[in-house]
Amino acid sequence: MKVSIITVCYNRKATIAQSIQSVLDQDYPNIEYIIIDGNSSDGTQAIIESYSDKITRYISEPDKGMYDAINKGLQLATGDIVGLMHSDDVFYDSTVVSKIVNGFNNIPETDAVYGDGIYVTNDTKEKIVRNRIGGAYNFEKIKSGWLPLHPTVYIKKEIIEKYGHYNLDFKIASDTEFLLRYLFKHKINIVYVKEYFVKMRMGGLSTDHKRFLQVLDEDYRIYKYHNLSAFRAVFLKKFSALQQYLK
Numbered sequence: 001m002k003v004s005i006i007t008v009c010y011n012r013k014a015t016i017a018q019s020i021q022s023v024l025d026q027d028y029p030n031i032e033y034i035i036i037d038g039n040s041s042d043g044t045q046a047i048i049e050s051y052s053d054k055i056t057r058y059i060s061e062p063d064k065g066m067y068d069a070i071n072k073g074l075q076l077a078t079g080d081i082v083g084l085m086h087s088d089d090v091f092y093d094s095t096v097v098s099k100i101v102n103g104f105n106n107i108p109e110t111d112a113v114y115g116d117g118i119y120v121t122n123d124t125k126e127k128i129v130r131n132r133i134g135g136a137y138n139f140e141k142i143k144s145g146w147l148p149l150h151p152t153v154y155i156k157k158e159i160i161e162k163y164g165h166y167n168l169d170f171k172i173a174s175d176t177e178f179l180l181r182y183l184f185k186h187k188i189n190i191v192y193v194k195e196y197f198v199k200m201r202m203g204g205l206s207t208d209h210k211r212f213l214q215v216l217d218e219d220y221r222i223y224k225y226h227n228l229s230a231f232r233a234v235f236l237k238k239f240s241a242l243q244q245y246l247k
Helices: 016-025 044-049 066-076 096-106 139-144 157-163 175-187 209-225 230-243
Strands: 004-011 031-038 057-060 083-086 112-120 128-132 155-156 190-201
Touching: 004 016, 004 066, 004 096, 016 031, 016 044, 016 155, 031 044, 031 066, 044 057, 057 066, 083 096, 083 157, 096 112, 096 155, 096 190, 139 175, 155 157, 157 175, 209 230
Parallel strands: 004 031, 004 083, 031 057, 112 190
Antiparallel strands: 083 155, 112 128, 112 155
């Protein structure tokens, strides 16, 4: 299986090299690596270009935000399986993609897999502040606000072509709408791989505390859009997230 990994970025000079290197360090041999840059102006482009011989596709141009950039990457992806590596994040270790592919191979009818992740402080110490264990999949949990950790989700390309890309009506939580559409509306076959996939830095789009109210508003509208009990789902989703923080 070919695995397409998409990184989107804008002015991420401080972290982009680590994200790229974590993809290049994977021991799985058949990876298509796509980077979509939003026309960065801080030196990010120069760093990306220094890896040009190891990147499959690279585009740098203005976009309409992160999800528009992801959609550009999805249009370019030619792999059997597609996933994301955010520009602030890294793979947990060099064996993650191999474990993802094994997850698909172990159950042939699988449409998608997901795993676990950790959140670390956005500094050189990288102290673990949140442990995000996905747990075994249960459709009923979705109604109570549960969703797999977005950067750990890898989906077959044929399923993405069938059910569509990210909804640009949501600027900060379109990943929630995307996952609800796939898991709740279309009930794709998704399998939990009990392994850590990703290490995420706090301060990204969805973890920026300054955007908390905007995230709440979009989450509420998304759950309502999918005819779920929006207030209950959002409350339980946020309560569950608080429980994942380490003291």
